[in-house]
Amino acid sequence: MAVIIGNLHLGGLNTLFRFFISSFTPSLNSQVLQSAWNGLQVTFGFAILAWSLSLFLGVLLGLLGSYNLCSFFNISPVIATVIRRTLTVPRAIHEVLWGLLILQICGLSPWIALVAMTIPYTAHMARVFSEQIDNISLKELIAIKLTGSRNLESLITAITPKIIPIIATFGFYRLECAVRGATLLGIFGLGGIGTELQLSLMSLQFNQMWTSLWMLFISLFLLEKAIEWIQQPKFYINNTGVYTITFISSLIFSILISLLLLNYLGINFFEGLHFTPIHPPNFYRFIEAFKSLNWVQLILDTLILTFVASCIAIGLPPLIFMNVHSNIGQGIVSIILILLRLMPAPLVIILLLLSTTPSTSVVALALGLQNLGVLGRILRDNINKQGDQLFNSVLSTGATNSNAWLYGRFIQESISYLSYSIYRTDIILRETIVVGAVGGVGLGWQLQESLSSFAWEEVILISIVFVCITLIGESINEQMQKALLGIKRTNQFSMLKI
Amino acid sequence: MLYRRQNTYKIYQIIIVILGLILTSPFAKICVAKEKLIISAIPDQNPEKLNRLYSTLADELSNNLQIKVIYKPVINYQAAVSAFRTGSLDLVWFGGLTGVQARIQRPGSIVIAQRDIDSKFHSIFIANHKSGIKPISNLNGLKVLKGKRFTFGSESSTSGRLMPQHYLTKAKLKLSDFKGGVAGFSGSHDATIALVKSGSYDSGVLNEQVWEERLAQGRVDLKKVYPIWRTPPYVDYHWLAQPNLDKHLGKGFTRKLTNTFLSYDKSNPRQKIILELFGARSFVKAYAYQYEAIEDIGRKLGKIR
Numbered sequence: 001m002a003v004i005i006g007n008l009h010l011g012g013l014n015t016l017f018r019f020f021i022s023s024f025t026p027s028l029n030s031q032v033l034q035s036a037w038n039g040l041q042v043t044f045g046f047a048i049l050a051w052s053l054s055l056f057l058g059v060l061l062g063l064l065g066s067y068n069l070c071s072f073f074n075i076s077p078v079i080a081t082v083i084r085r086t087l088t089v090p091r092a093i094h095e096v097l098w099g100l101l102i103l104q105i106c107g108l109s110p111w112i113a114l115v116a117m118t119i120p121y122t123a124h125m126a127r128v129f130s131e132q133i134d135n136i137s138l139k140e141l142i143a144i145k146l147t148g149s150r151n152l153e154s155l156i157t158a159i160t161p162k163i164i165p166i167i168a169t170f171g172f173y174r175l176e177c178a179v180r181g182a183t184l185l186g187i188f189g190l191g192g193i194g195t196e197l198q199l200s201l202m203s204l205q206f207n208q209m210w211t212s213l214w215m216l217f218i219s220l221f222l223l224e225k226a227i228e229w230i231q232q233p234k235f236y237i238n239n240t241g242v243y244t245i246t247f248i249s250s251l252i253f254s255i256l257i258s259l260l261l262l263n264y265l266g267i268n269f270f271e272g273l274h275f276t277p278i279h280p281p282n283f284y285r286f287i288e289a290f291k292s293l294n295w296v297q298l299i300l301d302t303l304i305l306t307f308v309a310s311c312i313a314i315g316l317p318p319l320i321f322m323n324v325h326s327n328i329g330q331g332i333v334s335i336i337l338i339l340l341r342l343m344p345a346p347l348v349i350i351l352l353l354l355s356t357t358p359s360t361s362v363v364a365l366a367l368g369l370q371n372l373g374v375l376g377r378i379l380r381d382n383i384n385k386q387g388d389q390l391f392n393s394v395l396s397t398g399a400t401n402s403n404a405w406l407y408g409r410f411i412q413e414s415i416s417y418l419s420y421s422i423y424r425t426d427i428i429l430r431e432t433i434v435v436g437a438v439g440g441v442g443l444g445w446q447l448q449e450s451l452s453s454f455a456w457e458e459v460i461l462i463s464i465v466f467v468c469i470t471l472i473g474e475s476i477n478e479q480m481q482k483a484l485l486g487i488k489r490t491n492q493f494s495m496l497k498i
Numbered sequence: 499m500l501y502r503r504q505n506t507y508k509i510y511q512i513i514i515v516i517l518g519l520i521l522t523s524p525f526a527k528i529c530v531a532k533e534k535l536i537i538s539a540i541p542d543q544n545p546e547k548l549n550r551l552y553s554t555l556a557d558e559l560s561n562n563l564q565i566k567v568i569y570k571p572v573i574n575y576q577a578a579v580s581a582f583r584t585g586s587l588d589l590v591w592f593g594g595l596t597g598v599q600a601r602i603q604r605p606g607s608i609v610i611a612q613r614d615i616d617s618k619f620h621s622i623f624i625a626n627h628k629s630g631i632k633p634i635s636n637l638n639g640l641k642v643l644k645g646k647r648f649t650f651g652s653e654s655s656t657s658g659r660l661m662p663q664h665y666l667t668k669a670k671l672k673l674s675d676f677k678g679g680v681a682g683f684s685g686s687h688d689a690t691i692a693l694v695k696s697g698s699y700d701s702g703v704l705n706e707q708v709w710e711e712r713l714a715q716g717r718v719d720l721k722k723v724y725p726i727w728r729t730p731p732y733v734d735y736h737w738l739a740q741p742n743l744d745k746h747l748g749k750g751f752t753r754k755l756t757n758t759f760l761s762y763d764k765s766n767p768r769q770k771i772i773l774e775l776f777g778a779r780s781f782v783k784a785y786a787y788q789y790e791a792i793e794d795i796g797r798k799l800g801k802i803r
Contacts, residue, residue: 012696
């Protein structure tokens, strides 16, 4: 931060000014509007498809990877560990890289784009679900089992009411991520609003950029409101059955609509499957690649980048909410959070660079700000779902608004907020791939460079390092959680064995 | 209760059947698919211009060749090369480097045509007025960039990266000689202008055609950012076609395609629009051997393995 402020300069101010002023004059050229509108529909269509697929697979894999269920079915927890560790691979690798890898083999096909989007999303959801399932108390499950019902039945009866709230909070929020992440479509020549954004960013056509940004802003805003509405606990508490059925039917309905819409927009799902095998690079080239890169520097840069960006993204939201209490203030914060989420990181980097000199801090700030938008939203959503009793009682002791917020609201959410934050760190790590404009920073930049040279041996080695960092981070995190919560879990199941 | 459950089952059965029909409906399309030519381009234009350019070009090509022409906006250099390798794209507007990469991955691909300006293309080095960098007269003058903050355009760009890096190397300048020990990659020619103009980078390099265009549009303030050196000429962009088009689309198709491009003339209103959007007076014949130098340089700099 200090580095950025120290290097501030005024040279880019008029370009920055042009960017902000353009928000009032987005291009209304009919062709721009038409293609942005088409892009928005394509993006939403794919996002819904990828999201529902990954939700389904994520819940499934999440159940398989949960230690709670393993011990319930008397399966060795090794299986859950294996599933969790295996899922690190798809999670550690950026969806753009998945897209490019699968594209290498299968060619340009909408199906492949969908698969590439679904892979990391599924893995991410599976991780969150399995950990959340492990955090719920299984007394009901044990009680139902003791009545003599069959395993599967008691599982469904006991688990569904527990899972639905997790889907309602985390699952829905992933839908928005899917919309924002659908930039991947451009790689497959499918268009989408991300393509429009990227092209206008490349040519710095701010008026055209704002046409897409506004459209995306309005739709994300509406989506957020819709999700907030669906997430109201009164819908699912004591009403899980109806909620689940309604949820599943509307899911199927939106899948159908998306498929029809994409078909109508001329996207033919089975087109273009051209299977072409790749020749894996030989061992000698791996050795060569291993020697040619400065691994220590690359890994160190990446870790620092991830760490600083995570600090910004995780630390700021509680501070902001602690100090903003008025309704107007909260409205403004919520709009700023949406803006932060919808601006692609490369755009933020360019905007920051217009008034400061290039450094790692710029990249960290850009990544941090984008993820701040996400975490801020999760925190606010969770807090909005609380009751007011604790907050009011702390307030009545004469505490200031900020203190009351901290002890009356945040404290209840702090554990779940921190665990979401840890998942977010994974995402920040793999998003370090976007740091190009600053140049030469970390593994992400090297990955771009190796990809553009088609040096597959380097790409594979770098991906392995990404996977290893994620794995190490995950096991440290699990050890820490075990130290805090592990004792509780063993107690639960020793009861069952008796 | 039982009755209700049966009913729900029925509804689900119906939904599954509908879902199945929708999922398989695209297969029906494949069976009646007509012959078509799928084209794409390395993107370096704004969306509005790109849309106009390629919808006009697709219409005109379709009219000339009597075949359906589809434009796919693949927006990533590596993706365009990979999609060409798998045969998903029939005809692509590649840059010098990406075209060579694509030809190596898809042996036998045919270089169709280039613009009149592509046989003698230039990059232009620019500098910020506060950097103290003066215009230079020859290659060795590039040494003044030592210790300055410097940015390229996109990683895979021939004019924004490959050729400039080649000349920098010739002037015995390594990337680690720049301030911070690395060069930036602004991502595009326009971003390079903006970042050098703002002073974030002291100097940068870009495609001369884009520079001239922005000058003509009045989007460059020469007091703040000015050219310091123009590279010697090299070959750049070209149309590259799949080796097997004649087999799929009829004997002599590739030749017909080439001749169509060569015949584009400003006296035809639609072809005039296309040529203007491409920034060219005409398309001329291009040959693979013209790009041998690019391939050599690409290999030396590690962009071609």
